[in-house]
Amino acid sequence: MGGVTDLHLSGVSKSFGDVAALRDVSLEVADGEFFTLVGPSGCGKTTTLRAIAGFETLDAGDVRFGDREMSGVAPEDRDVGVVFQNYALFPHMTVTENVGYGLRFRETPGGQSREERVGDLLELVDLAGFGERDPDELSGGQRQRVALARALAPGPDVLLLDEPMSALDARLRQSLRTQVKRIQSDLGITTVYVTHDQEEALAVSDRVAVMNDGRVEQVGTPEDVYRSPETRFVAEFLGDNNVFEGEVRDGDVVVAGTAFRVEGADASAGSPAGDPALAPDVSEGSVAFCVRPEHLELGPGSNSFEATVEAVEFLGESFRVHLDWDGREVVLRESERPTTDRVRVGFDPEDAHVIAGGRAGKAVEPSR
Amino acid sequence: MRGADKSRASDLRVTTTRGAGGWLERRALAVLGAATAVVLAVVFYYPVLTVFADAVRVGGEWTPEIVREVITDPFYFGVLAPIFGGDFAQVGDVAANTPLGLFGFTAYQAALSTIASVLLGVPGAYVLSRYDFPGRRTIRSLTILPFVLPSIMVAIGFVAFFGSNGPLNDLLALVGLGPVNLLFTLEAIVVAHAFYNAPLVARVTTAAWESVDARMVETARSLGANPWRAFRDVLAPQLLPAILTGALLTFVFTFMSFPIVLALGGFQLATVEVWIYSLVQQLDYAEAATLAVVETVLSLVLTYAYLRYEARQAGANRAANPPARKRLLPDDPTPTAALERAAVGVYALVVAVVFVGPLVSMVAESLTGPQGFTLQYYEFLVERQATGADFQTKPGLAVRNSLLFGAATLLVALPMGVTISVLTTRGGRGSRLADAAAMAPLAVSGVVVGLGMLRGLVFGVEVGDHRVQIAGVTAIVAAHAVAAYPFVVRNVSPLLSGLDRSMVESARALGATRARALLDVELPLVASGVAAGAAFAFAISIGEFDSTVILATGSSSYTMPVAVERYIGNRTLGPATAMGTVLLGVTSLSFVVIDRLGGRWEA
Known part of the structure; x- marks a missing residue:
C-alpha cells in the first residue's frame, strides 16, 4: 500500500432498474495520473467513480487497483479517499475530528501522532488554525478543502473527486482547482476527477475520458480530445464546434454543393489521429468534419462559403458570431464585429478535423 | 516541482497497515437484522399465526367450519350473514332484528x-x-x-x-x-x-x-x-x-x-x-x-x-412558504374578522370541555368523596399496597411492574426499531417489503397479539421433545416491544432518510465499517429522533392495556392500566381515578421528556 497504484476498469456495466448507467466501460489510469471523467449529467461519470470507490455492485466487469482485484471488497477496505460534491463533512464533528476520522481505522504514517498528521494536512490545504471550528462555521471553499484534507489523511492509494467544485462560484473554482492540482501532483496520488465542466476538465487533467450515455467516447490528453475528437459527440461537447457533413468527391468534401479542401479527407492522407486502426474510413461516401469557431475566418478565400449573420455576442476578448448558412448553424469567433449582414467565411484545410464517416446526426459509435 | 514540498508531501502519502473491524463488526448490521427478524417472528408472527390456526383447526383437523359459522351468524355479520350463507330468505328477518351485527x-x-x-x-x-x-x-x-x-x-x-x-x-x-x-x-x-x-x-x-x-x-x-x-x-x-x-x-x-x-x-x-x-x-x-x-x-x-x-x-410538496399567520386579536377588526374570531372562541371552548374535561374530572373525582375533598382513595391505594392479600391488586406492584416493563421494552424496541429504520431506508424493492412486514404490528390489535402469545408461547409449544414455554412477564415485555417499535421506526426513519448518503459513504471510504459509520455518523445526527422514539416506546409500554390485560390475567404481573381497570369494579370511581391519576403523573413525565427531546410524529 502507498506504493504504485494504477487503476483498471474492464467491461464494467451497471443498470439501475431499466436504466443502463454504464455500458461496458473500460479504462486504465496510470499511477500518479490526474484522470478526469467528463460528460453531461447522466452520462455515467459519477457511477464510474462510485464503482471505483465500491459504493455500487457491478452487473458485469471488474475493477483492479494495481493487481488487486476489487470485486467484493468493501469501500472501507479499498484505501480510497473520496470528496463529494456537497463535501459530506460530519456536522457533529469539528474540523480536526473530521480530518482525523479516517485515522481511527488506520495507523498514522511514520510514527506521527494523529494530531501531527491532522495538523500537517490542515496546513497542506491552508487551513491551519481552523481545527476547532465546526463545519457550519466555514465557507464553501473552506469546507471543500477540509473534505480534501479528510480524504487524504489516511494516505489513500486513490483519490476520487466527485464534482468537488460545482457548488462554488466561478472565481473560487479557478483558484481551488489550481490548488487541488498542485496538491495532487505534489503527492503524486492517482486521482480520478469527475466534472461536467469541460473547461475544468481540460485545464487540470493529465488525461480525460469523455463519457456519454454510459459509454466512454474517447480517452486522451486534453489537447488530443480537444483537437482530434474521434466522435461527433466529443467534437460538440468540448467547447464550441462546427460539424459539417458531406460527400467525399475527388479528394474534396462537398457540403451543400460547395467543395472544401479538408486535411485527412483524402483517402491517401491516412489517419488524422496517427493510428491507422482508428482511422475513419473516408475514402468514399459520406464524411463529417469539424472546424473550431476560432479557426473560421471572415473574408474571401478558396475554402469558403457565404452566410448570413444572425446574432453577435460580445465576450470581452472577442465576438461570437452566429451564422446561418442555408439552414445550417455556424459559429465563429472574431476580434471585430462584422459590418455586413452577408459574410464570406473560410478556413484553412489544416484546421479542419475529420471525425468519422456517416451523416447521422447522432454520435458515431466509438471504434473500440 | 518544488523539492522541499515534494519530499514532505511524499511523507504525507506514506501509509500504513489497517486496523479495520473484526468479523462481527463487519456483519453487525446483518446480525442485528437477523436478530430483529427472529424476534418479530417469535413474538409477533408466530403468535398471530397461532390465532389464525386456532380458527381453522379443531382437534388437529383443518376445517373451515368455525369460520363459516362466524360469518354466517347474524349476531356477527347482520344482514351480510344470510347473504354469506346463501340463505336469502332470512335477509328480511335479520334486517329487522340485527341489521348490523357485531362487525357492522x-x-x-x-x-x-x-x-x-x-x-x-x-x-x-x-x-x-x-x-x-x-x-x-x-x-x-x-x-x-x-x-x-x-x-x-x-x-x-x-x-x-x-x-x-x-x-x-x-x-x-x-x-x-x-x-x-x-x-x-x-x-x-x-x-x-x-x-x-x-x-x-x-x-x-x-x-x-x-x-x-x-x-x-x-x-x-x-x-x-x-x-x-x-x-x-x-x-x-x-x-x-x-x-x-x-x-x-x-x-x-x-x-x-x-x-x-x-x-x-x-x-x-x-x-x-x-x-x-x-x-x-x-x-x-x-x-x-x-x-x-x-x-x-x-x-x-x-x-x-x-x-x-x-x-x-x-x-x-415540500416547498414550505406558508402564508403569514393572522393575529388572533386584531386592533381594528372588520365584521367578518370579528365573526371569525368569535367562531374560534366557541371552538376553543368546545376543545377545552372535550380535552380538559375528562382529565380534570378524573383528578377531581379521585379527590372527592361523599363529604367533599378527601384523600381517602389515595389512602386506600397505600393501604392496599401495605396490607393487601396476594390475590388483590397492589398499586405499588403495578407501578413497579409498569416501570420495569417500560425499561425492558425500551431495551428491546429501541435496537429493533433502529435496525429496521436503517435496513428500510436503503431503498429498493426488498426494503419496501421489509418495511411492510415490520409495520404489520401497527395493524394488528393488542388483544390479538396477547391472545396469540397466551395460546402459543405462554401455554407452551412442543419443539421436538421439549416443551418450550415463556413466562407471562417475558410475553408482556415482548408484546409491549411489538407495540412500541413501530414508533421508534416512525421517529428515526424520516431523519435517517433525510441524511445525505454521501455522509455514510465518506465514513466508509475513510475506513469505517457499515456498523461503525452508523454509530459514528448516522446515530449522532438522528439522536433527537432516537431519543423521541425511546420516549414513545417507554410511554407506549406504560400505557399498553390490550395485550397486557390478557397476559396478566390471574397473575401478579399486572401494570398500572390493568390496575385502573381492576379498580373500576368497585362501587365508587375513587380508587380507579386515584390509580389513573398516578398513571397520569408517570405518563406526563415521559411526555415532558419527549417534548424536551424534540419528539416528532407526523403521521
Whole structure:
C-alpha cells in the first residue's frame, strides 16, 4: 500500500432498474495520473467513480487497483479517499475530528501522532488554525478543502473527486482547482476527477475520458480530445464546434454543393489521429468534419462559403458570431464585429478535423 | 516541482497497515437484522399465526367450519350473514332484528368516530396554522398527547366526566339543561374516540397547511380567482390528502379500539375487540380466534390502503412558504374578522370541555368523596399496597411492574426499531417489503397479539421433545416491544432518510465499517429522533392495556392500566381515578421528556 497504484476498469456495466448507467466501460489510469471523467449529467461519470470507490455492485466487469482485484471488497477496505460534491463533512464533528476520522481505522504514517498528521494536512490545504471550528462555521471553499484534507489523511492509494467544485462560484473554482492540482501532483496520488465542466476538465487533467450515455467516447490528453475528437459527440461537447457533413468527391468534401479542401479527407492522407486502426474510413461516401469557431475566418478565400449573420455576442476578448448558412448553424469567433449582414467565411484545410464517416446526426459509435 | 514540498508531501502519502473491524463488526448490521427478524417472528408472527390456526383447526383437523359459522351468524355479520350463507330468505328477518351485527356496529361506531374526529380536528388545524398566538407551538406539540395517554386512563376520565354526578351534568345544570346520562351510550364512545383522534387529524392537517406555498394562492388570485375560489381550487386539493390520511388512520384505530369501548360501552355496546376479550375470559378460544382472524384481515386491508395512500402522497410538496399567520386579536377588526374570531372562541371552548374535561374530572373525582375533598382513595391505594392479600391488586406492584416493563421494552424496541429504520431506508424493492412486514404490528390489535402469545408461547409449544414455554412477564415485555417499535421506526426513519448518503459513504471510504459509520455518523445526527422514539416506546409500554390485560390475567404481573381497570369494579370511581391519576403523573413525565427531546410524529 502507498506504493504504485494504477487503476483498471474492464467491461464494467451497471443498470439501475431499466436504466443502463454504464455500458461496458473500460479504462486504465496510470499511477500518479490526474484522470478526469467528463460528460453531461447522466452520462455515467459519477457511477464510474462510485464503482471505483465500491459504493455500487457491478452487473458485469471488474475493477483492479494495481493487481488487486476489487470485486467484493468493501469501500472501507479499498484505501480510497473520496470528496463529494456537497463535501459530506460530519456536522457533529469539528474540523480536526473530521480530518482525523479516517485515522481511527488506520495507523498514522511514520510514527506521527494523529494530531501531527491532522495538523500537517490542515496546513497542506491552508487551513491551519481552523481545527476547532465546526463545519457550519466555514465557507464553501473552506469546507471543500477540509473534505480534501479528510480524504487524504489516511494516505489513500486513490483519490476520487466527485464534482468537488460545482457548488462554488466561478472565481473560487479557478483558484481551488489550481490548488487541488498542485496538491495532487505534489503527492503524486492517482486521482480520478469527475466534472461536467469541460473547461475544468481540460485545464487540470493529465488525461480525460469523455463519457456519454454510459459509454466512454474517447480517452486522451486534453489537447488530443480537444483537437482530434474521434466522435461527433466529443467534437460538440468540448467547447464550441462546427460539424459539417458531406460527400467525399475527388479528394474534396462537398457540403451543400460547395467543395472544401479538408486535411485527412483524402483517402491517401491516412489517419488524422496517427493510428491507422482508428482511422475513419473516408475514402468514399459520406464524411463529417469539424472546424473550431476560432479557426473560421471572415473574408474571401478558396475554402469558403457565404452566410448570413444572425446574432453577435460580445465576450470581452472577442465576438461570437452566429451564422446561418442555408439552414445550417455556424459559429465563429472574431476580434471585430462584422459590418455586413452577408459574410464570406473560410478556413484553412489544416484546421479542419475529420471525425468519422456517416451523416447521422447522432454520435458515431466509438471504434473500440 | 518544488523539492522541499515534494519530499514532505511524499511523507504525507506514506501509509500504513489497517486496523479495520473484526468479523462481527463487519456483519453487525446483518446480525442485528437477523436478530430483529427472529424476534418479530417469535413474538409477533408466530403468535398471530397461532390465532389464525386456532380458527381453522379443531382437534388437529383443518376445517373451515368455525369460520363459516362466524360469518354466517347474524349476531356477527347482520344482514351480510344470510347473504354469506346463501340463505336469502332470512335477509328480511335479520334486517329487522340485527341489521348490523357485531362487525357492522364496530364499523358504524368507527365511521361516526372518524367523522367526529375530522369535525373536531380540522378547525383546530385551521387555527393552528393560520393564527399566531402565544402558546401556539405548545398546543401544536400537545397534539401528540393521545399517543402517549393510556387509553384506559382516558376512558376512566370520560366515565368520571359523563357520570350522572360528573362535571358535564354540573355544567349543563348551570345553563339550565340536563341531566343527561351518556354513560354506556354510543355518543360517549364517539366523543372519547374524538378525544383520541381529533388531535391526530389536526396534526396531520396542520403539517399540510403549513407546507402550502402561499405563492400558489397568490397566483390563483392574480389570475382572477376570489379568495373562496382560490381556497377551493388551490388550497383544498392540497389539504384533502392530509385530512383523508388522518381519517383513514382514525378509522383503523377506532375500529380496533378496546379500552374505551370496554369502559364506556361495556358489553352492551361491545365492538369486535371487546367481544374477543369477553370470549377469552370465558375461555372460548376457538371462537375468539376466529373473530380475531376476521378482524385482523379487515384491519390489515384498511392499513394497507392507508399505507398505499400515504406513500402516494409522500414527498408531494415540500416547498414550505406558508402564508403569514393572522393575529388572533386584531386592533381594528372588520365584521367578518370579528365573526371569525368569535367562531374560534366557541371552538376553543368546545376543545377545552372535550380535552380538559375528562382529565380534570378524573383528578377531581379521585379527590372527592361523599363529604367533599378527601384523600381517602389515595389512602386506600397505600393501604392496599401495605396490607393487601396476594390475590388483590397492589398499586405499588403495578407501578413497579409498569416501570420495569417500560425499561425492558425500551431495551428491546429501541435496537429493533433502529435496525429496521436503517435496513428500510436503503431503498429498493426488498426494503419496501421489509418495511411492510415490520409495520404489520401497527395493524394488528393488542388483544390479538396477547391472545396469540397466551395460546402459543405462554401455554407452551412442543419443539421436538421439549416443551418450550415463556413466562407471562417475558410475553408482556415482548408484546409491549411489538407495540412500541413501530414508533421508534416512525421517529428515526424520516431523519435517517433525510441524511445525505454521501455522509455514510465518506465514513466508509475513510475506513469505517457499515456498523461503525452508523454509530459514528448516522446515530449522532438522528439522536433527537432516537431519543423521541425511546420516549414513545417507554410511554407506549406504560400505557399498553390490550395485550397486557390478557397476559396478566390471574397473575401478579399486572401494570398500572390493568390496575385502573381492576379498580373500576368497585362501587365508587375513587380508587380507579386515584390509580389513573398516578398513571397520569408517570405518563406526563415521559411526555415532558419527549417534548424536551424534540419528539416528532407526523403521521
